[in-house]
Amino acid sequence: MYLNHYHMYDPYYQDYELSYRNHESQLDSEEIITLNQAISLIKQSVGDEKEDELFYDILIKQAPTNKEKDIIKSIRDDERKHNQILRNLYYEFTGEMLPDDTLSNDSKMNMDYQSNLEKALFGELNAVTKYRKILGTMPSGDSYTLLMSIMTDELRHAIKYNFLINNTK
Numbered sequence: 001m002y003l004n005h006y007h008m009y010d011p012y013y014q015d016y017e018l019s020y021r022n023h024e025s026q027l028d029s030e031e032i033i034t035l036n037q038a039i040s041l042i043k044q045s046v047g048d049e050k051e052d053e054l055f056y057d058i059l060i061k062q063a064p065t066n067k068e069k070d071i072i073k074s075i076r077d078d079e080r081k082h083n084q085i086l087r088n089l090y091y092e093f094t095g096e097m098l099p100d101d102t103l104s105n106d107s108k109m110n111m112d113y114q115s116n117l118e119k120a121l122f123g124e125l126n127a128v129t130k131y132r133k134i135l136g137t138m139p140s141g142d143s144y145t146l147l148m149s150i151m152t153d154e155l156r157h158a159i160k161y162n163f164l165i166n167n168t169k
Contacts, residue, residue, distance in 0.1 A: 031133060035093070038137040041130060042090050046098055049083040052076075052123060059120060062113040068164055075120075075157045082150050089143055114168050121161035127154045 033041070056076035063069040087098050111119065131151040138144040 031136065033133050033137060035137045035139070038134045039090065039093050041134050042086050042093070043098065045127075045130065045134075046083055046086045046090065048127070049079045049086060052120075052127075053079040053083070055116075055120070055123075059113070059116050062116060064113070064168075068167070071160050071164060075160060078153045078157065082153065085146050085150060089146060092143065114165065117161055117165045117168065121158055121165060124154050124158040124161060128158070 053076050056072055056079065060069050060072045060076065063072055090096070090098055128151055131147055131154060135144065135147045135151060138147055
């Protein structure tokens with residue numbers, strides 16, 4: 001009984017708890033979003049996933065080995081799947097279909113393979129942060145599960161890019 005309430009009499013714990021709560025409220029303001037904000041991020045993410053897919057097509061051409069090409073192709077294929085999942089979620093929440101992707105693969109990548117791998121790694125890590133915010137607003141089990149699968153894919157992609165970066169050094 002006393003162990004559970006020990007922190008009430010410990011001045012260090014009280015200072016820590018006050019500091020933690022202030023820090024927690026700062027995180028809440030950055031992490032917690034409304035469903036409407038999440039829907040807007042989902043719409044943005046459809047374009048982001050398409051851009052990633054096209055960027056990875058360029059990265060595949062730069063990859064020096066078939067093994068590396070295959071790893072990047074698997075990531076690119078996941079991005080295609082994510083695009084479709086996000087489109088479906090957007091429709092589910094809004095009743096509106098998003099227009100087909102109109103991006104082209106005409107961009108020229110002037111960066112070398114190593115730099116593009118690093119760009120891809122940090123792009124995947126940023127996507128995890130974005131999907132974590134969206135995930136917190138998902139009202140149903142199905143939409144939550146779909147967003148969780150995308151977020152874990154993005155984490156897997158980051159690990160794969162980290163492997164490729166370390167493999168090229």
